[in-house]
Amino acid sequence: MIHQYINNGFYIVLDVNSGSVHVVDKITYDMIALIVENHLEWADKDCIQTALMKDAMFAKEKVAVEEFHEILEEILTLRESGQLFSEDIYEKSMEAFQNRQTVVKALCLHIAHDCNLKCRYCFAEEGEYHGRRALMSFEVGKKALDFLVVNSGSRVNLEVDFFGGEPLMNWQVVKDLVAYGRSLEEPHHKKFRFTLTTNGVLLDQDILDFVNQEMANVVLSIDGRKSVHDKMRPLAGGQGSYDLVLPKFQKVARSRNQTNYYVRGTFTHFNKDFAADVCHLADLGFEQISIEPVVAPENEDYALTKDDIPELLAEYDKLAVELIRRHKEGKGVNFFHFMIDLEGGPCVYKRLSGCGSGTEYLAVTPWGDFYPCHQFVGQDKFLMGNVDEGIVNTDIREAFRSCNVYAKEKCRDCFAKFYCSGGCAANAYNFQGSIQGTYDLGCELQRKRVECAIMIKAALADADT
Numbered sequence: 001m002i003h004q005y006i007n008n009g010f011y012i013v014l015d016v017n018s019g020s021v022h023v024v025d026k027i028t029y030d031m032i033a034l035i036v037e038n039h040l041e042w043a044d045k046d047c048i049q050t051a052l053m054k055d056a057m058f059a060k061e062k063v064a065v066e067e068f069h070e071i072l073e074e075i076l077t078l079r080e081s082g083q084l085f086s087e088d089i090y091e092k093s094m095e096a097f098q099n100r101q102t103v104v105k106a107l108c109l110h111i112a113h114d115c116n117l118k119c120r121y122c123f124a125e126e127g128e129y130h131g132r133r134a135l136m137s138f139e140v141g142k143k144a145l146d147f148l149v150v151n152s153g154s155r156v157n158l159e160v161d162f163f164g165g166e167p168l169m170n171w172q173v174v175k176d177l178v179a180y181g182r183s184l185e186e187p188h189h190k191k192f193r194f195t196l197t198t199n200g201v202l203l204d205q206d207i208l209d210f211v212n213q214e215m216a217n218v219v220l221s222i223d224g225r226k227s228v229h230d231k232m233r234p235l236a237g238g239q240g241s242y243d244l245v246l247p248k249f250q251k252v253a254r255s256r257n258q259t260n261y262y263v264r265g266t267f268t269h270f271n272k273d274f275a276a277d278v279c280h281l282a283d284l285g286f287e288q289i290s291i292e293p294v295v296a297p298e299n300e301d302y303a304l305t306k307d308d309i310p311e312l313l314a315e316y317d318k319l320a321v322e323l324i325r326r327h328k329e330g331k332g333v334n335f336f337h338f339m340i341d342l343e344g345g346p347c348v349y350k351r352l353s354g355c356g357s358g359t360e361y362l363a364v365t366p367w368g369d370f371y372p373c374h375q376f377v378g379q380d381k382f383l384m385g386n387v388d389e390g391i392v393n394t395d396i397r398e399a400f401r402s403c404n405v406y407a408k409e410k411c412r413d414c415f416a417k418f419y420c421s422g423g424c425a426a427n428a429y430n431f432q433g434s435i436q437g438t439y440d441l442g443c444e445l446q447r448k449r450v451e452c453a454i455m456i457k458a459a460l461a462d463a464d465t
Contacts (some may be wrong), residue, residue, distance in 0.1 A: 002036050002085065003415035004029060007455040008321055010462075013084075014454065016415050020083040021342055023458045028071050030057055032084075035075070041085035045076060091406050102401065104151040105356065106159035107144055108363040108374050109177070111136045112170040116201050117241060119233045121266060121294050121302055134366040135170040141177040143387035144364045149188050151390075161195040163363075163374060168202040178214050195219065197264075200245035201235070203252070212255055220249045223265035224277020224291060231270060232302070246284070253286055262288035262336060268302040269294075272311050275319035282326065282333045290336035293445055295427055306441060313448045320452040324459045340419065340453035354421030358384070358400025372400055375426035400425065403435050410438045416450045 001016035011029040013022040024032070034055055035041060040048050049072060052058045058068060078084035114133045115122075145160070152158055160181065162174050174196070181192040196211055197219040211218055222245060223229040230240025252261060263286050267274035274291050281289050293312070296303040304312070319335070326332055355361060358372030365377055368387035376382040385392035403425055405417040423446065427439035 001088070001413070001415065002032065002041075004033055004036075005451055007317065007451055008324075008459060010455055010458045012451075012454060012458060014415060015084050015086055016418065017088045017090075018082055018084075018086040019342065019418065020078075020086075021454055021457070022078070022084070023462075027063060027067070028075070031071055032075060034058075035085075041079075045072070048072065048076075101153075102356075102359045102397075103153035103155055104148055104360060104362060105155055105157075106161070106361045107148050108161045108163050108361070109136065109141060109144060110164065110363060110365050110374065110377065111141070111162050111167040111174055111177075112165040113366050114169050115165045115199070116169065116236055117166070117199050117233055118236055118238075121232060121268060121296055121300075136173060136364075136366040138173050138176050138180075140364075140366065140368040140387060141173060142180055143368060145177065145181050145184065145192075147387055147390065149184055149190055152190065156189060157191050157193060159193050159195070161197060163197050166199055166201065167196060168198055168207065171202070171207065175210060178210075193217075197221070199233070199241070200248045201241060203245070203248045208252060208255060211252075216260060218252060218256070218261040220245075220252060220261060220263045221265070222246065222249055222263050222281070223267070224271065224274065225280045228267075228271045228277055229265075232266070232268065250285055253288075258287040262290050262334075265289075265291040266294050267291055268296075269304055269308060270302055272304075272308055273315060275315050275322060278319055278333075278335060279322060282331070287333045288336075289333055292337070293442070295424075295430070295439070295442065304441060309441065309444050312445060316445070316448045316452050320456055324456055324463075327460060328463055337449045338453040338456055340450070340457065342454070342457060354403070354423075354425075357425055358397055358403075372396065373426060375424075376429075399435065407436050408438060410440075410443070414443070414447070416443075416447045419450045420446045 003014040003016055005012055006029075011024050011026055013024055013029065013032055014020075015022070031052060034052055034057070035048060038051050040051055043051075052068075052072070057063075075084060112135050114135065148158055148160070162177075167174055178194055181194070185191055193216040194214055195217040196215050199221045221233070222242070223232055226240070226242040229242040233241050235241050235244075249263060253263075263281055265277060265281070267277065271277060278289055278291050281291075293304055294302060298305050320338065323333065323335055323338065355373070361373060362384070363371045363374045363377050364387065365371070370384040370386060370391060371377045371379075371382050372384065382396060383393065384396050391397060403422065405411040405422045408422050411417045411422050420443075423438055423442055425435040427442055428437040429435050431437070431439045
C-alpha cells in the first residue's frame, strides 16, 4: 500500500506496510503515482517502462531519457529492498496474536469520582462517571495494586495512573498507595511507574515535592488561552480557573526541567484556531504540549462536526509550519500529536492492537469495579469484574482482544492504520455502537496529524543537511 501527498512543498511517498518514508522530487512522485494507478507495482522493468512512456507526462520531450531511466532504476531498487510496494506480512499472524496470553500492564485508578471544576465537555459528568460521587479507599486501591502484581506475569515495569475526577481531592490515599506500591517492588521484582493527572486547583508545594519524588509523569489540564480555558473549565462557582492554575503549572514544568510532564488541553468548536492555543502555551514556557479534539455528541454546541473538518485540517497544517519555524529558531516544543518515530516506535503488535484497553490496561472505580478503560466506566455493559473477584466477564476481555486494524473494515485500507492502531474503542462504540467500528471525524484528523508529523520530520532533516 502506497500513500502519497504534498505538504509544505514536500513530495512525500509512504510505503505503508514497511513504514518507509521517501521525500522525492515531482517527477519521481508522479512516476510512482502512475505505477500504482496502473497496478504495475510488481510488474517487470520493461512492462513498467512501456506503460509509463505512453503517458504524456513522461514523453521524451518532457523528461530526458537518461533521467527517466535513472529514476525508474531507483524505484525498482527501493522495491527490491522492501522499501516500496512492500507486502503486508502481518495479517497472517493475527490469529496467533489474538490467541496470545495477555498480562495486565497498567491500571487507571479512579481515585476520586468527584471534581472541583465543572468542565463543560467532561465525559465523566463533572467527575461522577454516570454514577455517585465517591473517593477510593486505601483498601480498594491496595487490592487493585495486588491484582496488578498477580496478573502481570513476568513483566517488571507496571503503570499506574491516578485519575479522576480530580485525584488531589483524595491526596492522602494517593500517597499511601504509592508507598504501598513501592513496598511491593522488591519482593515481587516489579517496578511501578506512577502518573498523576490533575487540574491543578489544589496543587501546592508539598504536593509538588511528593510528585517530583514519586511520579514518573504528570498530566496538567489546561486548554490554552485564558478566554478558551475559562469558557470550558470553570470552578464549581462558575469563575474561571486559568489564573489559579497557570502559575502552578509553570512551576511544575520548571521544577521537572521541562521533562516528564505535559500540559493537556482540549479544543472545541469554539476554538477551531487551536494552533493559537498551542503557541500560547509554548510562549508561556511549556515545552511538552498536547491539545486534543473534543469528542462529543453533535447536538452539543461545543462539539466538532464534519463541517468543521476542512478548517481543522488547515489548522494542523498551519501549526506544523509554525512548529518547524520555532524549532529552527531554537524554540522547539514537543506537540504530542505530531510526535512520530519512523525508525523504531511501538512493536508491530502494538501497532496492530493499540492501547491494550480491556486486556493489558484496565480502569478501576472508587469501589473497585474493573472496566476496559476510563471512558467505559459507569456503563454496565462493560463491567468486567472487581478487585475482590478479579475478571469475571471474560467475554468483554475477549472482545477487546480481537479488536485490531484488520478487524475494522475502514482501517484495512487506511494508510494511517499502523500509526493510530485502529483508533479509540470507546469513541468507536459511542459513535457507531461497536468497538470494532471507527470514529470517522477522529479518523480524518488522525490522518492529517500523521501527514503533518512526517512532513515535520522531512523539513527538519532538510534543514540539517
